[in-house]
Amino acid sequence: FDDADYLEQEAENLREVDDITESGAYSLQEEKIKAEKDKEIEDAEIKKQVTRDYIQELRNEFLKLVAENEKAGGRRMIPRDELGVDPDLRDDIEAETQEKIYNVKRELEWISEKESIGPAKLKKKFLEGVEMERLELSAFLSNHSVATFRTLKLDQSLEAALQPLAQASKFASKSTVSARDSLTNRSENQQILQSEPDSLAQSPTKKPQKPTDSKSKLEARKQLRADRQLLWKELLDQKPDDSYEDPRDVAAIRYAESHMGDYKLKTGEKYIVPENERVDADKKRRQIWGLKESVWGLKQPFNEKVLKMRDRKQALTEHIKLQNATVAEINAELITLGEEAVPVVWSPTMESTAYPENRYKITDSDLVAFQKSEAAALSQSHRGGGDELGFASAPAAAPPAKSAKSRPTTSAATAQVLHGGGGGSEESGKGEEGASKSQLEVVEAEMRRVELVYRRDSILKSIDRAVREFDADICALEKERIILEGDLKFADMKLLLLYQEWVLLKEFEKHDNALADKLINKRNEKDEIDVRIKECQEKLNGKKAEIELVIKREKEIQEEFHRALGENNKYEELLTKIFKKKIKRSKKKSKPEGTRKNEDGEDVPLEEDEEEEEDEDEDDDDMSDIDDESDVGDNEAEGPDECPSDCDVGIFNRVLELRDKKLDQEDVLGEIQKAIEALKKENDALIKKEKIIDMAFKNTEAEIQDFQTQKQQKLNELDVSVPLRLHQIQYLERNALPTNLSPSLVFVNDGLSKLRNRIKELQQEKADIRKQHKELRKMHVNLIKSRKEKQFKLQEHQTRATDVQMLKFGQIIDLEKLERMGVNRTADELRDKLAKEDVKRMKELEAWDDQIGELKERLTGVTRENTERVERVVDLMEVKGRVEGVLDESQSSVTAEYSGPQKKDIQERQKLVTIVQAQAAEIDALKREIETLIRKQLLPPIRKTYLSGTASQGGQVVVDGSGGLAVGSFEEEGVPGSAEPGVMVGQV
Structure with missing residues (x-):
């Protein structure tokens, strides 16, 4: 009981403890740790102080010794260098200092690198792949603003995929195989098989030729009839079956079905996916790439427009600043003229959001502001009682100051203070100055004032007009961005849908590729079969050519046999029978494979089994030969071929030789027929195999079509968002919108x-x-x-x-x-001989005609030369007449005064005489040549022809055909200056 009273009394004496409300107050545990930390710091400081005091005592003692040494002077003074306790101490301290500096430098470099790696990683992560950041540009006077679209750079893989995207549409994917190509290939193969089913016995169609020298008309008609039969057979072979369908008609039907022009709903049960609309994961991936590229192509031009507007605003801002300075100068001058100044109330600046790349540009003012904020934060932490452990929370650092471009410039009040601060004192002095100005100065000042006011108002109006135009463009660009942003959002929804479809198609890709590979394999098999069929057809054509060569060789042997018999051979029937007789001959065996030659040159088989097989084959051949000989003996009950006594042995041997050649050709023909039969069987087998492959090919196409339908059904389950307006909805019920639009169709x-x-x-x-x-x-x-x-x-x-x-x-x-x-070979030979003689005589006639032509050409040349010489004679006669006339005139005009001979006249006369003598000699030569030509052989007689001259000539020329001469007489008028009538004689 006493203890309880005591406790109550003690509780009453205790004061009430206040609650801890300060955020920086320590808890009991923290207080204990703080006390221990403070005790350790205090002990360390005491130890440091003791060390400092000891070092100070040593320093004082050293300074005292130095002072005593300096007082001693003379020889008793010790050099200062010898007072050093450790001579290398300074070097060690210097080296240690340099090492510390180097370590601190390396540490700072590491810190700098560490601090730069973080922003670099962030920049690489978030900004390196960005081609265009989002920058915002606002108007000057309105609240409108426009921003660019944040655009990423196109990936290199995407760029590489977009390059062949234009050509990718030309190549179908694995699952989209053209049925039209397969139909064309099948029709071509069918045409090949139908056009040459039995082309083995056919020969190339040739135009009928005229009978040659070695063929008679009968043989020519026989050849024409054979060619006609071949043409008829080819025509029948080309006749199509009743079930044949023209591939062009089939292709036209397919084209009409695929281009009907109607719209088939993809949700229909019987919907068949067209080949050009079949999709797979690869094609859908290309669609995604194309859509991304289109989105990038829409953003890029708009961003370029915004960048141009930014440059325009920057230029306009600088221009306004310059104009503001001009207005300030005008205001200053107007104040002196007594006009109230209009303050510069607005100076635009570029917002920091317009230049996001300036985040890395640090100015000196930014550094100063940052240092101040750091110092303020540090002092705040010291005032708050923070320690190295960081128990006290330091206040947040002040934000860095804005850059110079983002800080506002002159405001209205500042401008008013700058330009209107000293207005009172200036106004007080205006009255005094105005009283001293003259009337002219007042008028000039007024004119200057009006001019400055007009300039100021013009500048302000131009600034206002430019600003309003810029704001209007910003507003229009903002509207354009809203519309474009809606389109881009719809493109993003489309891109999301394409991605969902790609994910879905990726699940079907494995089965799709399997079906595509199966179809490709079937197509390859079909192509291989087509190649083999083509090769088989080529071989058959080759065999056909060989048959033609054999037939041609047989005809040559037949003709050679007829030539060997000659004409009127009395044993013609017997020799023809022997020639056409079929005998059994031993088969020519080729050297078996796997044999070698011994020292004697004989073929030795490599294995005993082969020898036994060859023996058995020889036995079989011998038995077959015996059977064949017995058959021949039964069929032809005739003895061996014997030459008649009076028959030419050479002809008989030649007939036997030709018979052997004919039989060789028949054997070759038989082998070719066997090869043809084998090729026929191979061709039939290939055709059957091709039909099987065609059926498998069609089944594979049907599987692909079913699989494409299944994929389309899965794709139909995806939701597609389509923005519609009310006026676009025409599906109404009772003139109102229905509650459920599921049965409607977007079209x-x-x-x-x-x-x-x-x-x-x-x-x-x-x-x-x-x-x-x-x-x-x-x-x-x-x-x-x-x-x-x-x-x-x-x-x-x-x-x-x-x-x-x-x-x-x-x-x-x-x-x-x-x-x-x-046929009558004698008549044919006579015809050939007659034809050869005709050809020979015709050649001789042509040779004589050539000689006659050459002689005629020579005669024409000689006649032409004769005519030229006659014309020359006539010219000389004319010259002679002129010369004689001149001489006569000179003699009649001589007077008594000039009766004596002059030297010049004598020289001219001698010259003329020389010319006349030369011309006379030339005339004589020409006459002799004319006489020589007259004595030549006469030309064929021709009719006389009279050549009448003109009235001025006054003569005529008579051409005598008997002599080939042209003789003419001319009056004096015929040859100008001629004293005598001229005579022309020449050979025509």
Whole structure:
């Protein structure tokens, strides 16, 4: 009881403890740790102080010794260098200092590198792949602003994929294989197989040739008939089956079905995915790449517009600052003129959001502000009692000051103070100065004031107009951005849908590739079979050519046999029988493979089994030969071939030799026929195999089509967002919007108009097809009518040929038997001989004609030369007449005064005499040549021809055909200056 009273009394004496409300107050544990830490710091400081005091005592003692040494002076003074306790101490301290400096430098470099790595990583992570950051540009006077779209750089892999994207549409994916190509290939193969089913016995169609020297008309007709049969056979072979379908018609039907012009709903149960709309993961990936590139292409031009507006605003800001300075100068001058100044109330600045790349530019003012904020934070932490352990929370550092571009410039009040601060004192002095100015100065000042006011107002108006135009452009660009942003959002939704489709198609990719590989394998097999069929056809054509060569060789042997018999051979029938006789000969065996030659040059097989097989084969061949010989003996009960006594042995041996050659050709022909049969069987097997592959190919295509339908159904389950407006919704119930739009269909207006127009187009196409069908029916009727007419003409020709044969021969002649009959070789040889003689004589005639032509050319040349010389004689005669006339005139005009001979006249006379003598000699030479030509052989007689001269000539020329001369007489007028009538004689 006493203890309880005591405790109550003690509790009453205790004062009430206040709660801890300060945020920086320590808890009991923290207080204990703080006390221990303070005790350790205090002990360390005491120890440091003791060390400092000891060092100070040593320093004082050293300074005392130094002072005593300096007082001693003279020889007793010790040099200062020897007072050093440790001579290398200074060097060690210097080296230690340099090492500390180097370590501190390295430490600071490491810290700097560490501090720079962090921002570099952030920049690389968030900014390196950014091609265009988001920068915001605001108007000057309005609240409108526009920002760029944050655009990432196109990935290198995306750029590499976009380069061939334009060409990717030309190449179908694995699952989209063209059925039209396969149809064309099948039709081509079918045409090949139908056009050459039995082309082994066919020969190339050639135009009928005229009979050559070695063929008679009968053989030519036989050849023409054979060619006609081959043509007829080819025509029948080209006739298609009743079940044949023209590939062009099939392709046209397919094209019409695929280009019907209607719109098939993808949600329909019977919807078949067209080949051009089949998609796979690869194609969908290319669509995603294309959409990303399109989005990037939409953002880039708009960002360029915003950048141009930023540059425009920057230039406009600088221009306004310069104009403000000009306005300030004008205001200062107007104040002196007594005009109230208009303060510069607005100076624009570029917002920091317009240059996001300036975040890395640090100015000196920014550094000063940062240092102040750091110092303030440090002092705040010291005042708050913070320690190295960081128990006290330091206040947040002040934000760094804005850059110079982001700080506002002159405000209205500042401008008013700058430009209007000293207005009172200036106004007080205006009255005093105005009283001292003259009237002219006052007028000039007023004019200057008006001019400055006008300049100031013009500047302010131009600034206001430029600012308003800029704000209007910013407003228009903002509206454009809103529209473009909506399109980009819709593109993002489309991109999300494409990604969902790609994920879905990625799940089907494995099966899709398997079907595509299967289809490719079937196509490769089909191509391989087609190549083998083509090779088989080429081999068959080669065998056909070989058959033609063999037949040609047989004909040559037949002709050689006829030449060997000669004419009127009495043993012709016997030798022909021997030549056509078929005998059994031993088969020529080729050297078996796997043999070698011994020292004697004999073939030795490599294995005993091969020897046994060869022996068995030889036994079989011998037995077959015996059987064949027995058959031949049974069929031909004739003895061996013997030469008659009076028959030429050389001819007989030649016939046997030709028979062997003929039999060799028959053996070769038989081997070719066997090879042809083998190729036929191979061709048939390949055709069957091709049909099987075609069936598998069609089944694979059906599987791919079913799989594509399944993929389309899965893709239809994805939701597609389509923004619509109310006026675009035309599906109404009771003139109101329905509560459920699931049965509605989203369709474009262009497609709806195309469907309406397609109805008219189909009607026109049907009319055209009906017209074309009517024309085809008319053509078909005409062809049937033409066929009936030709059949009727053919029947008439057959009846006429039968009547002619009955009237001429009394029976129907078998033309094939007639062709097998012999021909008159003697007549053919005579015809050949006559033709050769004709050719020979014709060549001789041509040679003589050539000689006659050459002689005529020579005669023409000589005549031309004669005519030239006659013309020269006439010219000389004219010259002679002129010379004589001149001489006569000179003699008659001589007077008594000049009667004596002059030297000049004598020289001229001698010169003229020389010329006359030369011309006379030349005339004599020409006359002799004319006489020589007259004595030559006369030309054929021609009729006389009179050549009448003109009135001025006054003469005529008579051409005598008997002598080949042209003789003419001319009066004096005929030759100007001539004293005598001229005579012209020449050979024509």
